[in-house]
Amino acid sequence: MIWVVGDIHGMFDPLKTLLNRIKMDIYSSENIKNAKIIFLGDYIDHGESSKEVIDLLLELKEEFDVVFLAGNHEDLLLQYVNESDLFKTYGNVWFKDNGAKETIVSLSPIKNLCMKNFSGRDGQNIKWNNLKIENKYLEFFNKLKYSHIEQIGTGEEVFKxxxxxxxxxxxxxxxxxxxxxxxxxxxxxxxxxKEWIENSIIWMRNMPERPIENYIFINGHTPTIGIDKYCSCIGNYDVQSGKPFFNFGSKEAFYNRNxxxxYFSNVNKEDLISINIDTGAILGKYLTAIKIPDNLIEERKIQVIQVPTSGIRRSGYCKIENYYIKVPYCSTS
Structure with missing residues (x-):
C-alpha cells in the first residue's frame, strides 16, 4: 500500500494526528512490509512549527519506508542557502509573504533575531550560516527528491x-x-x-486535461478551492468542498465518493489523469492523505483521510492570472 500526504506547511498538530491514523491503518494491515508513505513537499513556511514537522518526519523515516519530495517552498530555501543567482532575482520572494520568517524562527536556536530584518525581501542579506541551524535540517532539504514513480499491477492492467x-x-x-x-x-x-521555473514540476499549476503516456499524476501545490481556474474538466467536483480533486479526462467521467x-469503477483507468491533494490546509481547510491499495486493480477505490486545520495561515488579496479574488490564496502557496 502507498499512503500519500499533501502540503503540510509547518502545521505539526494536524500532521501528527494524520500520521497516527495512517500508522493505525498500516499496522492493522496484513502487508505491513510493503507499506510506503510519500510526502509531496511544502513541509515548511506559514505554519509556526516547521522544525517540529521535520523532526517528526525524520522519526517516521526510522519506522517506515518513506519518500520525501521537494516542494517549491523547500526549493526557495535551498536557493537561499546556496545564494543562487535565481534567488537574487526570483527566489527572494521567500522573504516576501512566503513564510521564510516563520521557518527561520522555528529552525534557528537564536531567539533574539531582529524581526525587522525579515520584512519584504531584505532577509536575503541574512546568511544561513549565521542562523546556527542544526545540520540535520539542511541535510533533510538536500536529500529531497523532485519526482518519484510507482507502479501497481502487471501486464496490461497497470497503474503507473x-x-x-x-x-x-x-x-x-x-x-x-x-x-x-x-x-x-x-x-x-x-x-x-531554458525553462521558466513556474512551468516546472514544483511550480506548475495548470492541470493536464488529457492522458499523458498512461501516467496518473499525484500532486499538491495548488489548493483545490481554486482548481477550477486551472482545469476546465471538473465534472461534479465542488471546489468549496475541501476534498481532493480527481481529474478525469472526460467531462462525463464523474467520480463517486462514499x-x-x-470509487472510479465506472470509468477506465485511462480516464483518471491526476489527483490533487492540496486541500487548503493553510487556508483553514484540511490536511489530506490518500491511500493507494495493493489491490487497486480489483477494488478501483482510493481511501482518503483528512484532518481539519484551525485558522488561516495565509490571507489577503492575491493576484491570480489577470484578476483579483478575495480569498486566502496566493500564487506561491
Whole structure:
C-alpha cells in the first residue's frame, strides 16, 4: 500500500494526528512490509512549527519506508542557502509573504533575531550560516527528491503513478522532467532547457486535461478551492468542498465518493489523469492523505483521510492570472 500526504506547511498538530491514523491503518494491515508513505513537499513556511514537522518526519523515516519530495517552498530555501543567482532575482520572494520568517524562527536556536530584518525581501542579506541551524535540517532539504514513480499491477492492467509537488508540463519532454531527482538536477534542467521555473514540476499549476503516456499524476501545490481556474474538466467536483480533486479526462467521467472512499469503477483507468491533494490546509481547510491499495486493480477505490486545520495561515488579496479574488490564496502557496 502507498499512503500519500499533501502540503503540510509547518502545521505539526494536524500532521501528527494524520500520521497516527495512517500508522493505525498500516499496522492493522496484513502487508505491513510493503507499506510506503510519500510526502509531496511544502513541509515548511506559514505554519509556526516547521522544525517540529521535520523532526517528526525524520522519526517516521526510522519506522517506515518513506519518500520525501521537494516542494517549491523547500526549493526557495535551498536557493537561499546556496545564494543562487535565481534567488537574487526570483527566489527572494521567500522573504516576501512566503513564510521564510516563520521557518527561520522555528529552525534557528537564536531567539533574539531582529524581526525587522525579515520584512519584504531584505532577509536575503541574512546568511544561513549565521542562523546556527542544526545540520540535520539542511541535510533533510538536500536529500529531497523532485519526482518519484510507482507502479501497481502487471501486464496490461497497470497503474503507473507519478508523484511530484506540482503539475507536469505537457508541452515539454515528460521523461526529461521525470529524470529530475534533486536540487542540482532541477536547476540544471531549468538552465539547459531554458525553462521558466513556474512551468516546472514544483511550480506548475495548470492541470493536464488529457492522458499523458498512461501516467496518473499525484500532486499538491495548488489548493483545490481554486482548481477550477486551472482545469476546465471538473465534472461534479465542488471546489468549496475541501476534498481532493480527481481529474478525469472526460467531462462525463464523474467520480463517486462514499464515506472516506473514492470509487472510479465506472470509468477506465485511462480516464483518471491526476489527483490533487492540496486541500487548503493553510487556508483553514484540511490536511489530506490518500491511500493507494495493493489491490487497486480489483477494488478501483482510493481511501482518503483528512484532518481539519484551525485558522488561516495565509490571507489577503492575491493576484491570480489577470484578476483579483478575495480569498486566502496566493500564487506561491
Amino acid at each position: 503513478f507519478v508523484f511530484t509537488h506540482a503539475g507536469i508540463n505537457p508541452e515539454k519532454d515528460i521523461d526529461k522532467q521525470l529524470d529530475v531527482k534533486n536540487y542540482d538536477d532541477f536547476h540544471s534542467y531549468l538552465k539547459n532547457n 464515506g472516506s472512499y473514492y
